Amino acid sequence: MAPVASYTAASAPAPPQHPTEAEIKDSPRRHHLFGFPISHSASPAFQNMLIQRSTLEQGGSAPFATYSLCETKSVEEAHMRALVREDARFGGSGVTMPLKVAVTARLGRGEILDELDEVARATSTVNTIVVYPSASGSTAVEDRRMIGTNTDYLGIRIAVLRNVATQNGLDASAYMAQSPAFRFPPDGRVADGSVPHSAIITGSGGTCRSAVWAATQLGLSPLYLLNRDAGETQDVVSHFAAGGYKLDLRPLRSVAEFDAEAERRASGETGNVACCIGAIPAITPQSDDEKMVYTLAHAFFREQYTPTASSTAPPAGAAYLPLPAARPFLEMCYKPRMTPLLKYASQQGWAAIGGVEAMIEQGLAQARMWAASEPILNGKLPERDPLSCATAAGDASPLGAQAEQEARDMVLAMQDVVVASAAVPDVPAVAPASTSLPAAAAVAA
Template identity: 35%
Template sequence: MAPPSQKFHLFGYPIAHSAAPALHNHCFNLLGSENTYTIWSTSKVTQEMLAVIHDRDCGGAAVTMPIKTAIIPFLDELSPESRITNACNTIVKVPTADGGVKLVGQNTDILGVRNALLSALKEQHPNPPIPSDASATYPPPTASSGPLAGLVIGGGATTRSAAHALTLLGLAPIFLINRDVEEVRAVMDAMPHLSSAGGLIHLRDPADVETYLVGENKARILMAVGCIPSFAPQTAAERMVYTTASAVLTVPYVVPTLPSPVLPYPTRRLFLEMPYKPLQTTMYKVAAAHGWHVIDGIEAMIEQGLAQQRMWLRGVASVAVGSDSSITGASLEQLARQDTRSRLTAQNPVSAAPHEQGPV
């Protein structure tokens, strides 16, 4: 466990709006720690920033845009998740055998998505307990049933994190909806490992939806993640994104009957909408209107922050540690969730804000 009176920072720009300090400082207070979490506004990696991170008083750090990728060359090690997504939003100071520490980069945006979806699934199935460790996956498809798939709407860094999170839950293929073919190609090129798990498939229009998702033994989407800003569509390409998404959302859903030994199937399909300014975005309302179980982006923001807390406390940058709520305790995390949600929902949601920078 990290000793008291350590300093934690969030590096990036713009970050004045970030809810992360309130979340983390609330956690530190509940833990009885004198640790502090503050924002450090910077649009590039500087020597001063690196000196602060290496300082013995620094217990760890968070990184957001525009330096999620730029920070990578300055770290000692990358987690598999950061390597796969080419993004780091969390720096964990991991003890070494010689008494020192190494800087390990992790991407807890992935766990923000994964754990928010698991939490919603637990709401639908309160008993028996649903695990949050690596065993929390769906079984592979059989010859008599179609694949259990995921959907992501977007094309940037958060899209890559969401796609990998869905894959961790055993969903494949991952369908992508995006107006820009080149942007989709960039996601596919950046994540070639997903091809062996069923691939990444671009849904360009409702005709593609019919081809891939309608009919016997076709892929069945159980969970979806929205990663686009909540701005009113202006162009034909932007409107087509909503048209295609609506086509997916209206595909009839029948709960699978094949056995699932670990994760139960959702009674209502899950839709996690990453933007949360305003809280109910256009896509949020569309998904809710079509009967999906919609989770707002505050949940993902909180879950990725709690994953950071667990890793910093243990000094381990793993998915297992980032998903282990026993490290901080269920009561503490529930209080932190309530406090953060209360703060964010009390704010006046005047305008929408892009969320492709990841939850901060």
């Protein structure tokens, strides 16, 4: 079950081994990744690095908390509910495809989740489960609440913010600390600041919904949706409309539709495109609909761009980003690191952001919340609200700034990760104490 990785930076820390069944059993805090297929995931290496470094740097020792792969094709599979609801040492988990949307469908004590936070409700997408005490403050296993949230949205938002900050020579951590306030300025070609910049989003499903929400919170509108399946795209549009969100979502299916929108951008009726978020796999397009996605994306990437920001004041509680010289394109797919679309956009002068950047940011948000909720597993109330810790970076992080940076460096240096298998772990009746040093801790000792 050990991952095989290659590195581009010899100085970066090596990833821990995937935890063994014995290490998981002895773990004081157990985390899992539910989904299928997940053998390619780099999340265990990243999360176990964070756990081990943070524990040691804060004076702790083995046995460490663990993060393990748990192949799950449906939320109806009994082991998922057992691990979440019956394990006294369950400390929260990651959720990936095909479960991100399905897990939000039913809530309550008999289900995986009790509640959804604001972002999960807006997107009907969950990639993270966070443990909370009951509303009355009970930490007993049978009383704990399982809250679903969506850190994919944060990963997208913060990855874009960090890129814009770096392009402008600014402190990226400062942008993150106040990330809810920052947004792109209106298009400066319209004097009164009434026309926002627009954005492109490729793909559909849960990741697309997260991208739509992130782009909207960044002040971008309209959002051009490019996808091979018209029905899937309409599902995204209908989802936000049904939720009462008045978003300007514009699916494009043909060159004629692109040309009509290009005229609106040229006239200033619609703002210039300032950002792109990609959410499609890096596979060679086969059907005409798949090829059209690439044709339209290439047309967008070739459009001329001159940063022109409005001089109008931002609304109360908001702050405008300085427009970057190169428009950011965040490609959520990170296998391979440089996808065909990312390569083409880079050649046209766009700023390439690999999907691993978003993976790092959403993973850090997960780990911060899980660390903040750890006291619940020991019968105590958390000192800080776990959900509010998602963006508590640097010195404010429950993990510590050094552990976060070491985990970031490790993932940025890694190439594709391959894991031999992803077993379903047993649910221990209790979490036995252990003073032995797990093999997974060797790199952190």
